[in-house]
Every structure is written in C-alpha cells, then in structure tokens.
Amino acid sequence: MKPFTYARPDDAAGAVDLVAGDPDxxxxxxxxxxxxxxxxxxASPTTLVDVTSLTSDRIDDLPPAHGDTDGGLRIGAAVRNSDLAAHGRVRAEYPVLAEALLQGASGQxxxxxxxxxxxLQRTRCAYFGDRTTPCNKREPGSGCSAIGGWARYHAILGATHEPAGQACVATHPSDMAVAMAVLDAQVQVLGPDGERTIPLEEFHxxxxxxxxxxxxxxHGELITAVDLPAAPIATSxxxxxxxxxxxxxxxxxxVAAAMEVVDGPDGPVVADVRIALGGVAHTPWRATRAEDALRGGPATDEAFRAAAAAETAGARPIESAxxxxxxxxxxxxxTLAAALRTLAHDPSTDPTEEPG
Amino acid sequence: MDATLTLVVDGRPTTLTVDTRTTVLDALREHLDATSPKKGCDHGQCGSCTVLCNGRRVLACLSLAVAHDGDEITTAEGLAPEGERHAVQVAFLEADAYQCGYCTPGQICSAVGMLDEAAAGHPSAVSGDVAAPPTLDRTEIAERMSGNLCRCAAYVNIVTAIERVHAGETAR
Structure with missing residues (x-):
C-alpha cells in the first residue's frame, strides 16, 4: 500500500474542494x-478525504411531486446498506430495493x-484485481484478459470486444444499483461547480x-443523496x-422487476412493467426491450421468456475453454421469467405449479 | 504518514500513533495486543476479523484505524466482564460450535451483532416477506451468518449455538 495523507474536512463542500484540487x-x-x-x-491515492460523516445518514420523506398523492424518499449518501434494507417504507413500498440489498455481501x-x-463499487473482474495480468480498465492499452479467459462473471451485453487495447467485458457488481434502476432513482451530486442531479440510468x-x-x-464530484420517486408499481x-x-x-x-397485472378477457395482462438486469453488463442494465415486449400483452411464462429473448437478441457471450x-x-x-411469475401471483402462469 | 487517534477497545480508551495505512485489525493485533480478532483473508471475504464497532458487527480488516478515531471497538475478549462469559460464548462451548477455533472469535462477535439486528426487526435475504417481522429459524441464522466462513465446517453446531441463545436456553 502506498502512503497517503488522511483528511476529514468540516463539511461536504470542503471535501469536494480538496479532492477536486488534487488529481491524486x-x-x-x-x-x-x-x-x-x-x-x-x-488504487493508490496520495490523499484520502473521509466523507463518512459529511453527508446525511438519514432517509427522509420527499414531498409529493406535482400531480402525485405520495412522495418518494431521499436516501443520504452515508446511509448504510443494512439501515436502508431495514427501513419500513423501503420494505413496504420498494421491496425490490430491500431484497437486492439483503442479497448483497454479508451482514458485516x-x-x-x-x-x-x-x-461507485468497481468491477469484481478477477483480472482487474490482479496487477500481474493485462486489463484495459486498470492499465489502458494492456489488453483484456477476460476475453478467452475466466469470464464466468462477465458481460454479455454492451461490452467492448475490439480493438484489443480498449476491450472490456467487466460487469458492475452492485445489486442495489440494479434495483434502483427500476425505481428511476436520481443521484444528487455536489461538485466544484455546484449541485447537479444525474438519473441513475445515466450514472453508470x-x-x-x-x-x-x-x-x-x-473527479471531485461527491454523491450526497439518492432520491427515489414515488412509484406505486414498486409495491409489486x-x-x-x-x-x-x-x-x-x-x-x-x-433481475430487478416491478409489474402491474390486470385481468383481461383472455387472462392476466401486463399493464406496466419495469425490468433491470445485473451481472450482464458494465452498468445496471435497464431491459427496455423486454419491457416493451411485455407491456399490454399476456402475463404468461411464454411471454416472459419471449421478452427475455428480445432483450438478449444482441448478446455477445464470451467463448472460453x-x-x-x-x-x-x-x-x-x-431468472426473468421466475421473477415475473412471482409478481403475476397467478399459478396458471407458472409451469412448475400443477393445476389443482 | 502518521496519525494519532484513540480507540476504545473493550472499554479501555487507548491513544496510539500509527501509519495512516494501519487497519483497525492491525492496530488491535500489532499495537494493542488484542489478538482475538484473526487475520484470515485480510480482504473482507472470510469474516474472521469481525468486531463490534459502536455495537455493530464490522470487518476490522477493511476499516482504517484513522477513520475510527474515538470509536468503541468490542472484540470477543470484551463481550463479557473480566472472568465471565457472554451467552454466545457459553453456547458455543456447550454446542461444540468450533473445531480449530481460528474463526471462532469472529463468529461469536458476528453472532452477537446479528442477534441484535434480528431483535431490531431487520429482515434477511431468506425472510419470505421482506416487510414482515422476521422469525429467526435455522435458515435465517445461516443466511445472516454467511459472512463468517469456517473451513472446519462447524456450521451445523454454530447455528445450533446461536439458535439456543435466541431461544433463551443459554443464560447471558
């Protein structure tokens, strides 16, 4: 480990100034x-700026947006994953987020x-974490060891395969971010030029x-909070x-999924659906093709699988011995079909359920 | 770069000067002679360094000491008053919840923190309805303890020990 100076400024603006003014x-x-x-x-920064106590560790109710009856939530950047997963409104109104957090990492x-x-977690690609191997993410131009290597945890969508000096098939490791992708979360950021809001879908x-x-x-921009808009669909x-x-x-x-199903003349119909995939891309992958394929159509296992096929039509898997x-x-x-079957609440869509 | 900081270890405040690169684990083991937290992987993958920080279970190996100035660190040695044992320690003894013992201090600290989380109503990944209060059965205990590896695979008796403490069968 390289030596570093430790700093704990008085406030978030001071932390932003310190980091923004020092590329290392x-x-x-x-x-x-x-x-x-x-x-x-x-990673070998020469200065570490501790922001743990400089951003909010609270989860606050947001006032309703114009035209809405309910408000969303503002999650302070310093809120611990365990506290977010245990929060009453998150568990009741955004179960996808609580479940994603609880399926990540360990209690500690x-x-x-x-x-x-x-x-801001970085990829868990084994080659990124191993300085003895080529990796374009760690050392630009050195190559990608995962292509043709151990690529079990790597991307099938949106990756760069050529040219060799830019190739990267790494995946984003966060579960929380995949859930936030279907919640249309907004990332609040403080930078040297002031505040800005970045939709989670555009963040990665x-x-x-x-x-x-x-x-x-x-460089120098600090996440201060993540806002979750009110999302009635997220209760399911x-x-x-x-x-x-x-x-x-x-x-x-x-798979993070939220779905509203209504009764139609020929069975349950998908009124609205939001889907994001983890473990398949460099970002939490909002599956808009699958959503479009499902919206307004039957809530059947066949339709769920067809929607997944529409999303992965452009997939480029990695061949490796x-x-x-x-x-x-x-x-x-x-996985997508199983998640949506859970939300459809209808055993008839589940091929694993024997008709009574 | 050196930094001077105070850690309250098992109730005793100690001020020390360490390199900023020193983790809480190394501060405890190398500077403060508190050797019950063990260095297994040193990368947050095994849980053997688990301690309580201000009452919550954390990994000492991924915590920089300089970032914990003033914090209360409780190791397995400090869970009970001198000469006494914590209920989880008694239960581990009675249930034979270890073999080589290397992971045991981390398992015990993790179990103490986990029982507090469950008592506060925190759900887990195996709680059927994430919005409902959890019921701490063997499946729940195993899931909540998944951050502590035991290469002797004493898991069956570790779960039994914790189950007994939760049921109140072991006096604290």
Missing part, C-alpha cells in the same frame, strides 16, 4: 471496496457499506472506448439473484 486524491466512505483496492495496489459489509459508495456508463471510467462523475416488485453459492457471492445474473459465459443467455430468460 480520493473520497473514502465505508471503505469496503477502496481499502481492499489500496491493499491490492490497484452491509453495516459498513454506504449508499453513495455502493454506486458502458466501457465504450474508455473502460477506465465506470460512471459519468467527474422483487429482486432475484443467481450466484455460485447460496449467499455472500456476486451475481452471475440478477476455461469458463465462458454463454450460459447467461438462457439464465436471463429463466
């Missing part, structure tokens, strides 16, 4: 990702990890020609995660 400075919050990266030598880590820090970026950048945040929402062990593991594939990821295409279909 970094914010420190819960530390669950950054401290590990300091040890691994893949959830007590440490903050809302702001969770959004695909690798494109610069895989070193995970988000659209500029869920998070389903598939991983290599039953707990305390990152997602191979995950030591661990490719072509299995993710059918896994998305199965």
């Amino acid at each position: 400075a970094a914010f420190l919050a819960g530390g669950t990702n950054l401290v590990d990266h300091l040890k691994l030598g893949i 880590l959830r007590n440490m990890a903050t809302t702001g820090g969770n959004l 970026r695909l690798p494109g020609d610069d895989p070193t950048r995970d988000t659209v945040l500029r 929402s869920t998070y389903r995660k598939v991983r290599d062990r039953a707990s305390y593991a990152f997602a191979l594939v995950s 030591v661990g490719g990821n072509a299995f993710k295409v059918p896994l998305v279909a199965g």
Whole structure:
C-alpha cells in the first residue's frame, strides 16, 4: 500500500474542494471496496478525504411531486446498506430495493457499506484485481484478459470486444444499483461547480472506448443523496439473484422487476412493467426491450421468456475453454421469467405449479 | 504518514500513533495486543476479523484505524466482564460450535451483532416477506451468518449455538 495523507474536512463542500484540487486524491466512505483496492495496489491515492460523516445518514420523506398523492424518499449518501434494507417504507413500498440489498455481501459489509459508495463499487473482474495480468480498465492499452479467459462473471451485453487495447467485458457488481434502476432513482451530486442531479440510468456508463471510467462523475464530484420517486408499481416488485453459492457471492445474473397485472378477457395482462438486469453488463442494465415486449400483452411464462429473448437478441457471450459465459443467455430468460411469475401471483402462469 | 487517534477497545480508551495505512485489525493485533480478532483473508471475504464497532458487527480488516478515531471497538475478549462469559460464548462451548477455533472469535462477535439486528426487526435475504417481522429459524441464522466462513465446517453446531441463545436456553 502506498502512503497517503488522511483528511476529514468540516463539511461536504470542503471535501469536494480538496479532492477536486488534487488529481491524486480520493473520497473514502465505508471503505469496503477502496481499502481492499489500496491493499491490492490497484488504487493508490496520495490523499484520502473521509466523507463518512459529511453527508446525511438519514432517509427522509420527499414531498409529493406535482400531480402525485405520495412522495418518494431521499436516501443520504452515508446511509448504510443494512439501515436502508431495514427501513419500513423501503420494505413496504420498494421491496425490490430491500431484497437486492439483503442479497448483497454479508451482514458485516452491509453495516459498513454506504449508499453513495455502493454506486461507485468497481468491477469484481478477477483480472482487474490482479496487477500481474493485462486489463484495459486498470492499465489502458494492456489488453483484456477476460476475453478467452475466466469470464464466468462477465458481460454479455454492451461490452467492448475490439480493438484489443480498449476491450472490456467487466460487469458492475452492485445489486442495489440494479434495483434502483427500476425505481428511476436520481443521484444528487455536489461538485466544484455546484449541485447537479444525474438519473441513475445515466450514472453508470458502458466501457465504450474508455473502460477506465465506470460512471459519468467527474473527479471531485461527491454523491450526497439518492432520491427515489414515488412509484406505486414498486409495491409489486422483487429482486432475484443467481450466484455460485447460496449467499455472500456476486451475481452471475440478477433481475430487478416491478409489474402491474390486470385481468383481461383472455387472462392476466401486463399493464406496466419495469425490468433491470445485473451481472450482464458494465452498468445496471435497464431491459427496455423486454419491457416493451411485455407491456399490454399476456402475463404468461411464454411471454416472459419471449421478452427475455428480445432483450438478449444482441448478446455477445464470451467463448472460453476455461469458463465462458454463454450460459447467461438462457439464465436471463429463466431468472426473468421466475421473477415475473412471482409478481403475476397467478399459478396458471407458472409451469412448475400443477393445476389443482 | 502518521496519525494519532484513540480507540476504545473493550472499554479501555487507548491513544496510539500509527501509519495512516494501519487497519483497525492491525492496530488491535500489532499495537494493542488484542489478538482475538484473526487475520484470515485480510480482504473482507472470510469474516474472521469481525468486531463490534459502536455495537455493530464490522470487518476490522477493511476499516482504517484513522477513520475510527474515538470509536468503541468490542472484540470477543470484551463481550463479557473480566472472568465471565457472554451467552454466545457459553453456547458455543456447550454446542461444540468450533473445531480449530481460528474463526471462532469472529463468529461469536458476528453472532452477537446479528442477534441484535434480528431483535431490531431487520429482515434477511431468506425472510419470505421482506416487510414482515422476521422469525429467526435455522435458515435465517445461516443466511445472516454467511459472512463468517469456517473451513472446519462447524456450521451445523454454530447455528445450533446461536439458535439456543435466541431461544433463551443459554443464560447471558
């Protein structure tokens, strides 16, 4: 670990000034990702600016937006993952978010990890974390070891495969962010030029020609809060995660879904639906193709699987003798269908249920 | 770069000067002779360094000491008054909830923190309805303890020990 200076300014604006004015400075919050990266030598800031006590650790009710009867929630950036998952309104009104948080990491880590820090987690790609291997995200132009390597946890959508010096097939590891993607969350940011709001859907970026950048945040910009708009559809929402062990593991594939089903003349119909996928891309992946395929159509297992197929039509799995990821295409279909069956509340859509 | 800070370890405030790179785990083990928290993976993957920080279970290996100036750190040694045992420690003994013992101090601190979380009504990933108050059965205990690995695989008896404490079968 490289030596660093530790600073704890009096307020968030002071922290922003310190980091913005020093290209080698970094914010420190819960530390669950950054401290590990300091040890691994893949992050080496010369100044760490501790913001843990400088942003809100409260979850506040937001007033109703114009035309709405209910208001949403403002989640302070310093709110711990465990406190967010345990919050009464989150559990009752945004169950997808509570479920996603509880399926991430461990009890200890959830007590440490903050809302702001969770959004800024870096990929868990094994090659990114190993300085002895080429990685364009860590060392631009060095190549991508995951393409043709151990790519079990890697992207099938939106990745960069060519040219070799820009290739990146890393995935974003957060469960929380996948849930927030279907909640149309808004990220509140304080920067050297003042405040701005970034929709969560635009917050993370695909690798494109610069895989070193995970988000659209500029150096020195600090997340101060995440707003959840009121979302009646979210009362019927869920998070389903598939991983290599039953707990305390990152997602191979995950699905965040919210769905409203109404009765139609020929059976239940999808009135509205929101879907995001985890473990498949460099960002939480809002599955708009699948949503469009489902909206207004029958809420059947067949339709759920067809919607997944529409979303993954452009997938580019990685072939590898030591661990490719072509299995993710059918896994998305199965996981998405299972999540939506749970929300349809109708055993007739579930092929695993025997008719009574 | 050195920093001077105070940690309240098992009730005793201690001021020390350490390199800013020092984790809480290294501060405890290398500077304060508090060796019950163990260094397993040192990367937040095994849970053997688990301590309570201001009453909540955390990983000492991913905590920088300089960021915890003034915090109360409780290790397995400080859970009960000198010469006494905490109910979770008694239950681990009675249920034979360990083999080599290396992960045990972390398991015990984690169990103490976890029982408080459950008592506060926190749900888990296996709670059927995330909005409902949880019921702490064996499946819930196993899920909530998943951050503590035991390479001897004493899990069955670890869950039994915690189950007994929760049921009030072991006096605190």
